[in-house]
Amino acid sequence: MRRERLSVPPEAAGERLDRYLAARSGGEPSRSRFARLIEGGHVRVNGRAVKPAHAVRAGDVVDVEFPPPEPSDLVPEAIPLSIVFEDDDLLVVDKPAGLVVHPGSGVRTGTLVHALLHHTRSLSRLGDPERPGILHRLDKETSGLLLVAKNETAHLRLARDLAARRIARGYDAVVWGRPPRDGRIEAPIGRHARDRKRMAVREDGRAASTTYRVVEDLGFASLLEVTLGTGRTHQIRVHLAHAGHPVFGDPQYGGRGGAIPRFLPAARAAEARALLALIPRQALHARRLAFVHPATHQELSFTSPWPPDLEALVSALRALL
Numbered sequence: 001m002r003r004e005r006l007s008v009p010p011e012a013a014g015e016r017l018d019r020y021l022a023a024r025s026g027g028e029p030s031r032s033r034f035a036r037l038i039e040g041g042h043v044r045v046n047g048r049a050v051k052p053a054h055a056v057r058a059g060d061v062v063d064v065e066f067p068p069p070e071p072s073d074l075v076p077e078a079i080p081l082s083i084v085f086e087d088d089d090l091l092v093v094d095k096p097a098g099l100v101v102h103p104g105s106g107v108r109t110g111t112l113v114h115a116l117l118h119h120t121r122s123l124s125r126l127g128d129p130e131r132p133g134i135l136h137r138l139d140k141e142t143s144g145l146l147l148v149a150k151n152e153t154a155h156l157r158l159a160r161d162l163a164a165r166r167i168a169r170g171y172d173a174v175v176w177g178r179p180p181r182d183g184r185i186e187a188p189i190g191r192h193a194r195d196r197k198r199m200a201v202r203e204d205g206r207a208a209s210t211t212y213r214v215v216e217d218l219g220f221a222s223l224l225e226v227t228l229g230t231g232r233t234h235q236i237r238v239h240l241a242h243a244g245h246p247v248f249g250d251p252q253y254g255g256r257g258g259a260i261p262r263f264l265p266a267a268r269a270a271e272a273r274a275l276l277a278l279i280p281r282q283a284l285h286a287r288r289l290a291f292v293h294p295a296t297h298q299e300l301s302f303t304s305p306w307p308p309d310l311e312a313l314v315s316a317l318r319a320l321l
Helices: 017-023 028-039 112-119 152-163 235-242 257-263 266-276 308-319
Strands: 002-007 043-045 061-066 083-086 090-095 143-149 168-176 182-186 189-191 199-201 209-217 221-228 284-292 299-303
Touching: 002 152, 017 028, 017 043, 017 061, 028 043, 028 061, 083 299, 090 112, 143 152, 152 284, 168 235, 168 257, 168 308, 182 235, 189 235, 199 235, 209 235, 221 235, 257 266, 266 308
Parallel strands: 143 284
Antiparallel strands: 002 061, 043 061, 083 090, 090 143, 168 221, 168 284, 182 209, 189 199, 209 221, 284 299
16 A cells, blocks of 8 residues: 655645645545545544545645545557656556547547557546546647656655656647737636637636747748647647737648638638648647656656648748748
């Protein structure tokens, strides 16, 4: 049985115990998991049993025991994986566009999780049983680097670093138009009022922060480096569309054919359609990942080369300059 000891920092004072633990283990999907652990007597605060709603105080010592994982009905699948780094505690995977990260509504097979289960028996079961090892996600059509935990201790420590913004995640994006050279977008994000598969900027949403820098002017498009301050669903795509510069090729947030008349005269529409044909998805790639190893405390940094479709798009845009 694995054990973990946490010391509650001042900024977490007053939080419910189950919410405090969930925020340090991958977020809201695992809150119910921690509630069950607390009710089952596997969590103690300052040596005593408490309820999930117990309000933690700064300096509280929280001890968590992780019982053996619950059985899962997920079936491993021999799906190829591009593994950038692996040891006993974690994996860094370079996810291709088109691969869903974990099972969900309408998707029960063929995900990254199924591939990971085929690759290794060691995956953290700390969070949702259908998301073993998953610390953060990438959209299906976003390519690039993803961090996976192989045991509960690594999961908890890495999730804590994610919550504290100590894990650096950098993206490259091609967007329509010419945004200001540097920018920060602060706008709350929530579920779209009419289309539940989309997100939107809305006043009652969760706080979200995105920072970008223009790396290259590509004529009627721009290449950006983007950094996440928070990790909301579809955050980069929603924020950039909200700022008037949708990600090139994005079918959900105004980045395909509908953007052409906004950014180009009719005489150049054929050029834009030819460019869109080069990339059937949003031009967004998780290129950089940097963090401190949860066990060795070594600083690790990884980069992922652009996939062929993004390389072809940028090359074609440069050729038109």
